[in-house]
Amino acid sequence: MRHEVRFSGFGGQGIILSAVILGRAAVMYDGNYAVQTQVYGPEARGGASMSAVIIDDEPILYPKVTDPDIFVIMSQEGYEKYGVHARKDAMMVLDSSLVQSRPGCRYVEIPATREAKQTLGRDIVANIIMLGALVKVTRVVREEAIEKAILDSVPKGTESLNLKAMKLGFELAEKGKIQ
Amino acid sequence: MQGNTACAEGALAAGCRFFGGYPITPSTEVAEHMAAKLPKIGGVFIQMEDEIAGIASVIGASWTGARAMTATSGPGFSLMMENIGFAVMTETPCVLVNIQRGGPSTGQPTMSAQADMLQCRFGSHGDYSIIALSPASVQEMFELTVHAFNLADRFRVPTFLMADEIIGHMRERIEIPDSVPREERKPLTKGTPPFRADEDMIPGFPQFGKGYGVHVTGLTHDERGYPCATSPSLHEDLVKRLVEKVESARHEIADYRVTNPDAEVVFITYGSPARTVAQVLHDNPDKRIGHLRFRVVWPFPEKALDEFPDAKVFLVPEQNLGQMAREIERHTCIPVVPLPRFGGALHTPAELEKAMEAWR
Numbered sequence: 001m002r003h004e005v006r007f008s009g010f011g012g013q014g015i016i017l018s019a020v021i022l023g024r025a026a027v028m029y030d031g032n033y034a035v036q037t038q039v040y041g042p043e044a045r046g047g048a049s050m051s052a053v054i055i056d057d058e059p060i061l062y063p064k065v066t067d068p069d070i071f072v073i074m075s076q077e078g079y080e081k082y083g084v085h086a087r088k089d090a091m092m093v094l095d096s097s098l099v100q101s102r103p104g105c106r107y108v109e110i111p112a113t114r115e116a117k118q119t120l121g122r123d124i125v126a127n128i129i130m131l132g133a134l135v136k137v138t139r140v141v142r143e144e145a146i147e148k149a150i151l152d153s154v155p156k157g158t159e160s161l162n163l164k165a166m167k168l169g170f171e172l173a174e175k176g177k178i179q
Numbered sequence: 180m181q182g183n184t185a186c187a188e189g190a191l192a193a194g195c196r197f198f199g200g201y202p203i204t205p206s207t208e209v210a211e212h213m214a215a216k217l218p219k220i221g222g223v224f225i226q227m228e229d230e231i232a233g234i235a236s237v238i239g240a241s242w243t244g245a246r247a248m249t250a251t252s253g254p255g256f257s258l259m260m261e262n263i264g265f266a267v268m269t270e271t272p273c274v275l276v277n278i279q280r281g282g283p284s285t286g287q288p289t290m291s292a293q294a295d296m297l298q299c300r301f302g303s304h305g306d307y308s309i310i311a312l313s314p315a316s317v318q319e320m321f322e323l324t325v326h327a328f329n330l331a332d333r334f335r336v337p338t339f340l341m342a343d344e345i346i347g348h349m350r351e352r353i354e355i356p357d358s359v360p361r362e363e364r365k366p367l368t369k370g371t372p373p374f375r376a377d378e379d380m381i382p383g384f385p386q387f388g389k390g391y392g393v394h395v396t397g398l399t400h401d402e403r404g405y406p407c408a409t410s411p412s413l414h415e416d417l418v419k420r421l422v423e424k425v426e427s428a429r430h431e432i433a434d435y436r437v438t439n440p441d442a443e444v445v446f447i448t449y450g451s452p453a454r455t456v457a458q459v460l461h462d463n464p465d466k467r468i469g470h471l472r473f474r475v476v477w478p479f480p481e482k483a484l485d486e487f488p489d490a491k492v493f494l495v496p497e498q499n500l501g502q503m504a505r506e507i508e509r510h511t512c513i514p515v516v517p518l519p520r521f522g523g524a525l526h527t528p529a530e531l532e533k534a535m536e537a538w539r
Contacts, residue, residue: 020350027352036350040289062458063349063451064525 009074132169189324199236290523442469
């Protein structure tokens with residue numbers, strides 16, 4: 001079953017890394033196929049950033065996301081550029097501390113950036129909170145798979161911080177209502 | 180794994196031990212990976228002052244016997260053109276990776292293109308021939324980089340990996356083999372002049388440090404390597420050999436994939452548009468729609484077109500205004516329809532299905 005996941009936010013939030021981690025979880029730990037691609041400008045930090053992952057149990061031919069069924073949105077500009085046309089039956093996980101708009105599709109509000117700052121003291125892990133929430137809500141990869149992929153991908157010395165962020169994401173998603 | 184990383188891994192597996200270049204988006208990860216890995220295995224990574232120096236260092240390294248490479252994109256590729264001609268004239272094996280981005284000039288650094296396909300074939304001055312490969316997956320970024328080193332060493336010619344940003348930056352599943360095929364340079368026999376070609380039109384390569392004194396020059400030279408730039412016949416013989424040693428082997432170098440040879444409507448691709456066509460064929464199981472995918476683009480293997488005897492049209496989706504379509508047109512009587520899509524986006528399956536329907 002093909003899933004198309006689109007991540008969007010601004011450069012510096014780890015939008016591309018989030019997609020890399022999700023793709024890695026799907027391939028290395030769930031035994032599926034995945035393709036990760038991205039769009040980013042030369043300005044990088046601060047500009048709108050988009051990355052995408054396709055996950056399938058069959059080899060993936062066309063590598064670009066055309067009609068995502070899952071969105072992770074971490075900035076208002078990212079929403080306007082990449083989230084606003086989400087199809088009705090899509091699921092959107094949005095960082096409610098940074099995105100003001102609400103989509104026409106199903107969505108869950110995750111105050112990831114606020115929680116990263118207040119609860120964990122580091123807003124840099126907001127993307128990992130979002131990843132945790134995404135996995136809890138959509139089950140697009142297994143929880144064990146995303147945990148291993150996060151551990152593979154984060155800098156040495158930050159493992160426990162990132163695992164806390166992932167678990168906080170699980171909790172926020174359990175508490176959050178699907179609207 | 181990312182395509183660019185897979186390229187670097189392929190180079191390392193092929194025994195590449197020298198990288199000289201200058202980082203440029205979207206090829207930088209190739210250099211980064213080589214910088215991290217080469218020093219640990221006794222290799223050399225050197226960031227030169229620009230791409231002109233980058234390719235110059237690669238040519239020098241190759242003459243010491245090392246497998247050497249560089250990686251770049253549009254603007255850097257343009258800077259390399261003069262020394263690419265030097266590598267051709269001096270018959271220096273080397274691998275150049277171009278992760279193509281939007282041009283002309285600095286254009287679109289982070290967006291995909293395939294608009295340097297003619298530049299890699301004709302960009303340096305004078306008549307010459309080169310080899311160019313085009314990967315359509317992360318797996319092929321690895322495999323075709325290995326293959327590029329073997330072809331470069333065998334034919335003593337600059338060999339290009341002409342990828343595009345989509346394949347270079349894409350991450351997907353890859354399987355890395357325990358070992359890879361390796362073809363060595365033919366050694367020069369003692370007492371033979373260093374630029375005397377054998378029957379295959381390729382001279383043996385003098386081994387560095389084994390007592391050969393070799394003069395390597397971009398000037399027209401005789402068998403000894405001595406400049407002799409005013410003899411019409413010497414120049415003609417040399418340039419003809421440089422072209423013929425590659426072109427006469429083009430059907431042996433040829434590497435392509437055929438799907439549905441009985442097809443009437445045939446897509447011809449290389450690089451990332453191949454992925455769209457694969458999707459179209461998957462979604463429309465119909466023997467009347469075919470696909471010819473080139474893994475080697477230059478020298479152009481025109482006989483591949485004969486694989487589709489019933490074809491009534493060749494549709495050529497490229498991320499440029501129709502560069503290879505023009506080459507294909509030269510070799511066939513049936514209509515060749517360029518399907519350009521550039522600005523960074525990849526053709527969508529819907530778009531190609533629409534183009535195809537017009538011919539059914």
